[in-house]
Amino acid sequence: MKAAVIVFPGSNCDRDMQVALRNAMDSEPVMVWHGNSEMPDVDLITVPGGFSYGDYLRAGCMAAKSPIMKEVVNRATKGVPVLGVCNGFQVLTESGLLPGALMRNAALKYVCRDVHLKVAANDTVFTSQYTPDQLIRIPIAHHDGNYFADDETLKKLEDTGRVAFHYCDETGAVTDAANPNGSQLGIAGIYNKRKTVLGMMPHPERLADAELGGTDGQSMFKGLVQALS
Amino acid sequence: MNDTANLTPEITPRIVAEHGLSPAEYGKVLEIMGREPNITELGIFSVMWSEHCSYKSSKYWLKTLPTEAPWVICGPGENAGIIDIGDGQAVVFKMESHNHPSYIEPYQGAATGVGGILRDVFTMGARPIANMNSLRFGQPNHPKTKHLVDGVVAGIGGYGNCVGVPTLGGECTFHAAYDGNILVNAMTVGVADTDKIFYSAATGAGNPVIYVGSKTGRDGIHGATMASAEFTEDSEEKRPTVQVGDPFTEKLLIEACLELMQTDCIVGIQDMGAAGLTSSSFEMASKGRMGVSLNLDNVPQREENMTAYEMMLSESQERMLMVLKPGSEDQARAIFEKWELDFAVVGTLTDTGRMVLMHHGEKVADLPIDPLALASPEYDEKDRPWTPTPKPASIDAKSIPAPNDPLAALTKLMGAPDMASKRWIWEQYDHMVMADTMGKGRPGGDAALVRIHGTNKALAIATDCTPRYCQADPVEGGRHAVAEVWRNITATGAKPLAITDCMNFGNPERPEIMGQFVGAIDGMREACLALEFPVVSGNVSLYNETNGEAILPTPAIGGVGLINDSSKAVGLNITAEGLTILLIGETGGHLGQSMYLREIEGREDGAPPPVDLSAERLNGDFVRGQINAGSVVACHDLSDGGLAAAVAEMAMASTIGVALDKEAAGAIPLHAWLFGEDQARYLIATTSPEDVLNAASDAGVPATAVGTSGGHSFSVAGFSRPLTEIRDAHESWMPAFMGTV
Amino acid sequence: MKAKVHVTLKNGVLDPQGKAVQHALDGLGFDGIDDVRQGKFIELELSETDADVARARVTDMCEKLLANTVIENYAIEIADA
Amino acid sequence: MKAKVHVTLKNGVLDPQGKAVQHALDGLGFDGIDDVRQGKFIELELSETDADVARARVTDMCEKLLANTVIENYAIEIADA
Numbered sequence A: 001m002k003a004a005v006i007v008f009p010g011s012n013c014d015r016d017m018q019v020a021l022r023n024a025m026d027s028e029p030v031m032v033w034h035g036n037s038e039m040p041d042v043d044l045i046t047v048p049g050g051f052s053y054g055d056y057l058r059a060g061c062m063a064a065k066s067p068i069m070k071e072v073v074n075r076a077t078k079g080v081p082v083l084g085v086c087n088g089f090q091v092l093t094e095s096g097l098l099p100g101a102l103m104r105n106a107a108l109k110y111v112c113r114d115v116h117l118k119v120a121a122n123d124t125v126f127t128s129q130y131t132p133d134q135l136i137r138i139p140i141a142h143h144d145g146n147y148f149a150d151d152e153t154l155k156k157l158e159d160t161g162r163v164a165f166h167y168c169d170e171t172g173a174v175t176d177a178a179n180p181n182g183s184q185l186g187i188a189g190i191y192n193k194r195k196t197v198l199g200m201m202p203h204p205e206r207l208a209d210a211e212l213g214g215t216d217g218q219s220m221f222k223g224l225v226q227a228l229s
Numbered sequence B: 001m002n003d004t005a006n007l008t009p010e011i012t013p014r015i016v017a018e019h020g021l022s023p024a025e026y027g028k029v030l031e032i033m034g035r036e037p038n039i040t041e042l043g044i045f046s047v048m049w050s051e052h053c054s055y056k057s058s059k060y061w062l063k064t065l066p067t068e069a070p071w072v073i074c075g076p077g078e079n080a081g082i083i084d085i086g087d088g089q090a091v092v093f094k095m096e097s098h099n100h101p102s103y104i105e106p107y108q109g110a111a112t113g114v115g116g117i118l119r120d121v122f123t124m125g126a127r128p129i130a131n132m133n134s135l136r137f138g139q140p141n142h143p144k145t146k147h148l149v150d151g152v153v154a155g156i157g158g159y160g161n162c163v164g165v166p167t168l169g170g171e172c173t174f175h176a177a178y179d180g181n182i183l184v185n186a187m188t189v190g191v192a193d194t195d196k197i198f199y200s201a202a203t204g205a206g207n208p209v210i211y212v213g214s215k216t217g218r219d220g221i222h223g224a225t226m227a228s229a230e231f232t233e234d235s236e237e238k239r240p241t242v243q244v245g246d247p248f249t250e251k252l253l254i255e256a257c258l259e260l261m262q263t264d265c266i267v268g269i270q271d272m273g274a275a276g277l278t279s280s281s282f283e284m285a286s287k288g289r290m291g292v293s294l295n296l297d298n299v300p301q302r303e304e305n306m307t308a309y310e311m312m313l314s315e316s317q318e319r320m321l322m323v324l325k326p327g328s329e330d331q332a333r334a335i336f337e338k339w340e341l342d343f344a345v346v347g348t349l350t351d352t353g354r355m356v357l358m359h360h361g362e363k364v365a366d367l368p369i370d371p372l373a374l375a376s377p378e379y380d381e382k383d384r385p386w387t388p389t390p391k392p393a394s395i396d397a398k399s400i401p402a403p404n405d406p407l408a409a410l411t412k413l414m415g416a417p418d419m420a421s422k423r424w425i426w427e428q429y430d431h432m433v434m435a436d437t438m439g440k441g442r443p444g445g446d447a448a449l450v451r452i453h454g455t456n457k458a459l460a461i462a463t464d465c466t467p468r469y470c471q472a473d474p475v476e477g478g479r480h481a482v483a484e485v486w487r488n489i490t491a492t493g494a495k496p497l498a499i500t501d502c503m504n505f506g507n508p509e510r511p512e513i514m515g516q517f518v519g520a521i522d523g524m525r526e527a528c529l530a531l532e533f534p535v536v537s538g539n540v541s542l543y544n545e546t547n548g549e550a551i552l553p554t555p556a557i558g559g560v561g562l563i564n565d566s567s568k569a570v571g572l573n574i575t576a577e578g579l580t581i582l583l584i585g586e587t588g589g590h591l592g593q594s595m596y597l598r599e600i601e602g603r604e605d606g607a608p609p610p611v612d613l614s615a616e617r618l619n620g621d622f623v624r625g626q627i628n629a630g631s632v633v634a635c636h637d638l639s640d641g642g643l644a645a646a647v648a649e650m651a652m653a654s655t656i657g658v659a660l661d662k663e664a665a666g667a668i669p670l671h672a673w674l675f676g677e678d679q680a681r682y683l684i685a686t687t688s689p690e691d692v693l694n695a696a697s698d699a700g701v702p703a704t705a706v707g708t709s710g711g712h713s714f715s716v717a718g719f720s721r722p723l724t725e726i727r728d729a730h731e732s733w734m735p736a737f738m739g740t741v
Numbered sequence C, D: 001m002k003a004k005v006h007v008t009l010k011n012g013v014l015d016p017q018g019k020a021v022q023h024a025l026d027g028l029g030f031d032g033i034d035d036v037r038q039g040k041f042i043e044l045e046l047s048e049t050d051a052d053v054a055r056a057r058v059t060d061m062c063e064k065l066l067a068n069t070v071i072e073n074y075a076i077e078i079a080d081a
């Protein structure tokens, strides 16, 4: 598998993503600078977390306008899988690849901690190594992860299995108490129609190494390598 | 020269006083200048000789601190201290205060504090890998406290999270003595290659002086003198001098500087901190024994019609000054332009030994560098007389009533503001970005553990100080602060290497305050020597008083340790049932100045627990050895709240309870055994108690089995409490206080 | 020429900041507040001197960057400075 | 009764957001933008019916919560809704 990591001014999980990919693929992902308008042929594009352009105005909005994003949208339209994590998710909604918007957390505070997620389905390139309804533990770290979409969009997402992960408690129950940011329906990540683009607030790349406290994130990268090699 | 001087106000005694210079100091100014300074020159003297920049009250004493060890590459005097961690790598770190600005504008004050300390570290060529923060607020029910906590924590997070450096730990306590003067001390730890370390000394007449980063505005003019003046009620009027931080620009600046540092363009580099362009250019020239000539027209400016005075004193954030090798400007410029940052050639180094400033084609200042730097005041014992703090009487534990239910007392203690979980704080900090924060070293443990990227090595980092001990006995408190940091690092298995300090005190012109300072330094010095734990950087913040009420003496210590095999590190959580809990160290049941005395008996008195430095060394080295030998499942040092609190913290970190065996108390009253704060102690959870006990006895280290893990309760002497109850008390205080429950 | 842009949340889009402000005001003892909505106020200094041209360009800026039209509305005022 | 509050940064206070927006607009090819400043726009729905009383209360709210008067100015408009 060949993978790219997009780097914006202010990205700060680009190295973390690079390391997680490298460990899973046994080769080097390419780091692609936001100002480029071209990108080598890759099987996976990742848009990492951070504070692109300081998250000023709206998280992800300025990054969504950078030259490389035209190419990302272009490839995504052709079916190249795209994974956006945290700020990357925000960039994907701002660029129109994913519906809805990520608003300020309901409690208005930045929140960094492990959360539990319920994996909806494993019929995607991202989740093949998980089982449906599997409970996983992955950290979040964001100020603007409060997923919003209009009712019609939400219904469509749920009805067509496009909610990738829901926040849940340690028993797997999707409850308000387990929702760390006020996201509608406890949504932690969503797919595009073809399920080739995934945006998620939690950081799988941060728990892909036992010494860091867990490996639940690793399965996503292993799954991608298996599906795309 | 003379025509411009005419444009500036006449230098009256009042203007001199407003610049914080005493008549005697102004006399020296006249002597050095050989004439009256103009306002720009006066401003330069004023900031260079402020307490904040010159350390005039503290220098004399700071020099007594041990600063050397075989692993020290660079001690105090540079932007940050540097220690060798082997394999061609070095750790660069420092702690700094941003107390006054944070009181005036908590969010921006704390944020710019983080920004400033980050710059001190990456200026030396290190990539920042960890931030810590040591916070002191007024009593929780003081009307300002909540607002200050909220703003400070948001500001630290807002800055650190955005630049992408994990904030891994710290301290946060409350006391009425900080009602009008909070403390916000921030520490940054970075990693550099030993052959790519950069210093501030600039050499080579004719070399270009370069300004990079954000533009200069009228921010924080007089920030440095403000940080050196005692607060009065009306100092809130100085508000508009607050600086606003831009962490996004800082992130770009980090990347651009580190990228430039991979080339060999740089001769010297220095961040613009307090007193901005003045102190950075002065320091670079003075350290290299050079002169400097700046053309202020070339300084990137954010506002119109800025004067030379304003530009020289501005504290706009996210700016750096560098001296480059001639001819390398274009290569450097390309890097900064890629990162979308300002880059301007603002001057040249000269061999005149003078600082000459040009503005609009005129010479607006011309002063000698060395005389100004060397003549900066240093107050010795005559100028800053001090009286030692009277030793408090010891309290006999038997005179303190025993609680009816010791576990009710424990539950109350664990929910007291100083003891309660600070999760509310650390969850607002990204403590995992950079993906090297070890699971065992996340916030909540003794020391933060962060891997050196791409290696098996890890750093252990801790900050500590117990101001109530320092208030009662500054010498003992100084010893204790250093020893506790050392202990926190040791409890992870890491070898403590060096410290940075942030000396927060009241008005040094009062002999009793100066006595606290001298005492604390004395205690720190002894501990540093005994523990081979030198001071490599630090910061002094004086005049922390309002209307004559001083803060508790607070010598905050930040320490760094190294563990060569990160897989050997331990955390404090009890991970299994049936582990034996061993208490290492001598227990006497010392309740004077204890958390128990304060929270349960409502008394803040007595002598603090004495720190026996040889016992610290012996016990700590033993514990570290056992951890590295693999005999230890979990380890925690004993501090506030003593044995009972430490056991509770270990149990709460997982869900497994502990039964303590009261027989182990021997003749000590149960409550003194449970809550006494005797020093040099650790708890170890182990599967091989016999081996550890034997080893301890061989080493001459006191060790006793005090309990066993199992169940989900804390029990002792027939009392029992579900862990969930203790945890509720521990976890709920801060969210309830801050109003998010 | 100065342009003032108000970016506000569309009706029906929940407003966590407005809600939190309302809650905080409540906590400070201000009662009788039925609703709070928080938006952005952006002031632009333009070298353009024709008001119609300026308005058209600012509209374009709003569509392309200043507002997220999935959730936000915008309103533009043009004024001589 | 409706109150509209504009909270803007004081003159001379650095506005990182405004700066970044200006830069981004530049990158999108919008030239001739001399300055961008970003502030907040807060709309409050009050049950109060007396405009003077409403203004006084909103002023109090601004001082206590809505504006950070260390670095921000505020302006209040009261309108019948």
Ligand SMILES: Nc1ncnc2c1ncn2[C@@H]1O[C@H](COP(=O)(O)OP(=O)(O)O)[C@@H](O)[C@H]1O
Binding pocket: B133, B134, B135, B167, B168, B169, B170, B171, B172, B422, B425, B426, B442, B443, B444, B445, B446, B447, B463, B464, B488, B639, B640
């Ligand atoms: N301001 C803070 N920021 C981040 N972490 C904090 C802060 N205050 C306390 N903590 C964390 O809470 C835990 C307990 O702190 P403390 O009681 O000071 O520990 P100790 O007594 O072991 O020195 C530590 O892990 C510490 O890092």
Ligand SMILES: [Mg+2]
Binding pocket: B445, B446, B447, B488, B637, B639
């Ligand atoms: Mg500890």
